[in-house]
Amino acid sequence: MEQKVCIAMVPCPGLSHLIPLVEFAKLLVLHHKNFHVKFLIPTLGPPTPSTNSILNSLPPNIDFTFLPPINIQDLPPNIHISTQMILTVKHSLPSLYQAINTILTSSQSKNNLVALVFDVFSTDVIDIAKKFNLLSYVFATSSAIALQFCLNLPKLDETISSEFMDTTKTFDIPNSKVSFKVKDFPDPVLFGRSSKTYKSFLHLFQRFSLVDGIIINSFKDLEQDTIKSMEDFLNVYPVGPIIQKESKSKENESKCITWLNKMPQKSVLFISFGSGGTLTNEQINEIAFGLELSGFNFLWVLRVPSKHSNSAYFSGSSQKSNHDSDDDPLKYLPLGFLERTKDQGLVVPSRAPQIEILSHGSTGGFLTHCGWGSSLESLVYGVPMICWPLFAEQRMNAATLTDVFKVAVRPKIDEEDEIIKGEEVARVIKIIMDQNLRDSEGLQLRRRIEDLRVGAAAAVSEDGS
Structure with missing residues (x-):
């Protein structure tokens, strides 16, 4: 042999x-x-x-x-x-x-x-x-x-x-x-x-x-x-973009895809902070307020809050990560939020099939922690981003996505409270998701990421370099 x-x-x-x-x-x-x-x-x-x-x-x-x-x-x-x-x-x-x-x-x-x-x-x-x-x-x-x-x-x-x-x-x-x-x-x-x-x-x-x-x-x-x-x-x-062809985690897949199938094209904002990102309870409340205020459809992968952003993706960790706990993340949402937004959004605990969601025709935006893997996935499927970096090199990725590639927006942190307020969340959601504004920042972002989507497809084609 x-x-x-x-x-x-x-x-x-x-x-x-x-x-x-x-x-x-x-x-x-x-x-x-x-x-x-x-x-x-x-x-x-x-x-x-x-x-x-x-x-x-x-x-x-x-x-x-x-x-x-x-x-x-x-x-x-x-x-x-x-x-x-x-x-x-x-x-x-x-x-x-x-x-x-x-x-x-x-x-x-x-x-x-x-x-x-x-x-x-x-x-x-x-x-x-x-x-x-x-x-x-x-x-x-x-x-x-x-x-x-x-x-x-x-x-x-x-x-x-x-x-x-x-x-x-x-x-x-x-x-x-x-x-x-x-x-x-x-x-x-x-x-x-x-x-x-x-x-x-x-x-x-x-x-x-x-x-x-x-x-x-x-x-x-x-x-x-x-x-x-x-x-x-x-x-x-x-050699990129190298991404997974399908999500390894099938958790909540049927629920997410069934719900997305009922939504209009490019109408849903997907919110996920990767395999290890968590937020404080106060920040979760502000995102919830911003989503309601914006009025746009959303699919939110929610984890149990923590005091600080979390890097629980470290595979050798002997500690049980927040999103593997038995605690129910949904109980940390503002009182009445799920009922008020039942026709607007879907919240799923801990995990969701990211590849299948980003590639779905109903997904029109991605609020992401800016890990490079997630950023590439969004580029491959032509989904403009809201940058919400947490740790590691994610802030540099966020700056690159917004200022260099020009395919994303980044919300401003309230310097007094060191948090992103709900009104600011609603503002950036409208930039990304409002399809009716002509000559808008959001329109330019969508055109730019479509060009890069085509470039990404060419790079991984049989004769790509």
Whole structure:
């Protein structure tokens, strides 16, 4: 039997990092019949049901192995989620070395291992690739613009000033035509140069010159200038948009689709904050007020409120996340809201099939946390967005969607109460959803995202680049 070309992929913990890498692997084995992909997965604890569901449905040319879980006692207490992901991979390197050595030395292996592909937060895997003389590729689950900022971080760090960390300032990204407000920088940067979170984040991008290439989940029609500027000094491969073909969670699917089927075309605002986003109870009340005030149809995926925005997507977490609790999210809505809006909207608890909803003809807008996966899904299906970032690099994504791609609006936070008021929620909903306003901001957004939808379709076509 002919020996297959084997590629080992090392994700970092977190569904939002695992899913796009899995989808990329599926495309590789679909288009290259002689390829075999093996996932070697660092873990902090037992895999979640969602993780198991994704991995157990892989095609025959892809398999997976969970590396032994690291000891949580070996991690510093109260560390940021990004540092936790980085250290989980770093502490898993001995196990990864053994796993790869076994693949390479096994006399029964039918696979010729040639390369390691790993997540941005798994960059320490470069050391393993070098030891075994394997090709190494980073798979970036972010936009090219966000990656460009991070790639420039080591150089910025050498010449950093107090102005760089002044959140009231705007900062030009080197080798780019893009500017960002400092307050929209990714979370680890805002911790400051002296923090361990910042230092571990910086460490990742100081090593990018060592890899053989960077694979980006984006496409040239979307980020042509940024991708071109990166190609001047790195091997860059834009392979996107890579999204799931269907939602893994079928929770509430029949209820949502049946309801959407009764709604007019482009009339429904879909509201969801991804796999781990939660809001405070006060903010939930303001969104509810804004929805009523707007009068537009809505489908809202609601989770139990928390004191702060939540990153419960971390797959290795041993803690039970808010949206997996037995608490009923709907009881946190304002008194009488469900009755008053029974003809206007549908509220479902915890989860909904996002792909099926965004691709439905009745969906006309998406209020999103701006995770890159959700942003790409919205672009692919031509659904304009209301940006509501919560954590990680989502604020940078929001700024990109509104100011660079011009396919979204972003509500203003009330500076006194540090919350988005219901009147502001209603205002941005009207911009996105009102189809009757001619020469409006919303009309321009819809035209722009339709152009990008066509570009996304061309990028993933058989002859797309």
